[in-house]
Amino acid sequence: MTATATETEGVKPPQKGFFGQPAGLxxxxxTEFWERLxxxxxxxILVYFMYSQLSEGGLGLDKGLANSLASSYGAAVFMSGVIGGWxxxxxxxxxxxxxxGGVLIMIGHIALSFPGGVxxxxxxxxxITLGTGLLKPNISTMVGGLYEPEDRRRDAGFTIFVMxxxxxxxxxxxxxxxIGQKISYHLGFSVAAFGMALALVFYILGKGKLALVGDKPVNPVGADERGKVITRIVIGAVVVAAAFVISGLAGVLSVDRVIDVITVLGIVLPTSYFVMMLRSKKVSAVERSRVIAYIxxxxxxxxxxxxxxxxxxVLATYADTRVDLGAFGFTMPSSWFQSLNPGFIVVLAPLFxxxxxxxxxxxxxxxxxxxxxxVFSGASYLWMILPALIYGQSLKAVHPLWLAGSFLIVILGELCLSPVGLAATTRLAPVAFGSQMMSLWFLADAAAQAISGQIVDKVSPESEIPYFGIIGGITVLVGVALFFLSPYIKRKMQGID
Incomplete structure (x- = not known):
């Protein structure tokens, strides 16, 4: 049975006090609310900032490159969770x-708030990459640490947390x-920095309700290991820095090359993580079976x-270039479509x-x-074939409700998968790899965005039908295969439901 952070440390946080959940939630x-804001x-506004012209306060990058860079950036953010979990x-x-992590994220937003160019x-x-790697997997692990393993409030608690x-x-x-699109991109980034500062305030003030959850490492470096660990960290940092310097001097360092490296890492890192846990002597036979179920x-x-x-x-650019933003009688900022995804979750998550x-x-x-x-996520892209057939593939005439429908369908999928996935990750994690298993959960997102970095620059109004059709169709097939594998997966979970 997987131990929680509280069990490891021997101190329980208050078990009531936040909508029937532990007070520490x-x-x-x-904290998560302000950090996510x-x-x-x-x-x-990041993609728009990158491809908007210099005269509009942007960087003037090519749209395809901006989309690829945004995906690879997202992949790097989630890959950094490996370091943060460790x-x-x-x-x-x-x-x-x-x-x-929160402090580093705030510094990152402050850097964008000044007109410093590329x-x-x-x-x-x-x-922001380094800071999110420290914050994201570990705050989710702390949520898991509020509950005993058999506490059936866990799924509901994670659903509230995802809210x-x-x-x-x-x-x-x-x-x-x-603010970013109507006034100034840099002022928009300043507001983001302020939000992260508020997240730190709430986190520090709430310390008393968390007891000792997450206060100590669950698998601390021993005195005999400390020297080797420090040496390896220093050597690794030097090697990475040297690789960038040498590549730059040799003229082979480019944005495209960085995107390629991130794609490779997005696949290699989670694969290595699974191999490491499956081979570790610190993982019991039951825990190993659960890791296999997780694959x-x-x-x-x-x-x-x-x-x-x-x-x-992709859909942000679609909103900016293909959607009739004045369909409801006023011209809305294209960035508002980014509120549809969380908006549907806010409404539907309590029901789920x-x-x-x-x-x-x-x-x-x-x-x-x-x-x-x-299956729902794949269906959301198959849905996007319809407006291309109805409105054509070149006009900025698509009604906003078509794009809203795609967001709604994928959100139905997210509510089936995301909070349940967070809870399952904490339950299936080997004791010695608690935070690192949560890092692996975020590596799924990293791998997804790393792969996207290679394909998102291929989408255009002319390629919409094959792009949405192929990606959506393959994803639906993966979901169907997962359904047929579910009895085997459940057996390998060894009593975890």
């Missing part, structure tokens, strides 16, 4: 990792997006996120949480929920 909820605010498990503990963009990407993500993401485009769930999740995450680049709670043991198994989520 409150500060984590509000800052992140999704930045993300709502540092939390072995050195900092989850609590300090979240704090340090250089400022890259500096911001570096800080914080989506309330923040709902407001972000409406606030940051409007097909992980693959299905990659396909889901590949489509869902393209909402902020109530559904899973009411059904109890009669609810679909975790693998079946995953399968449903993947």
């Amino acid at each position: 409150g500060p984590l909820f509000f 800052s992140y999704y605010g930045m993300k709502a 540092l939390a498990d072995r050195i900092f503990g989850a609590r300090r990792a979240v704090l340090y 250089a400022a963009l890259y500096v911001s990407m570096l800080f 914080s993500v989506n309330i923040g993401a709902l407001l972000a485009p409406l606030v940051v997006g409007t 097909p769930l992980f693959i299905g999740t990659v396909f889901f996120w590949m489509i869902e995450e393209q909402g902020s680049n 949480a109530l559904l899973w709670t009411k059904l109890g043991r009669r609810a679909p198994s975790t693998p079946v929920k995953f399968a449903l989520g993947v």
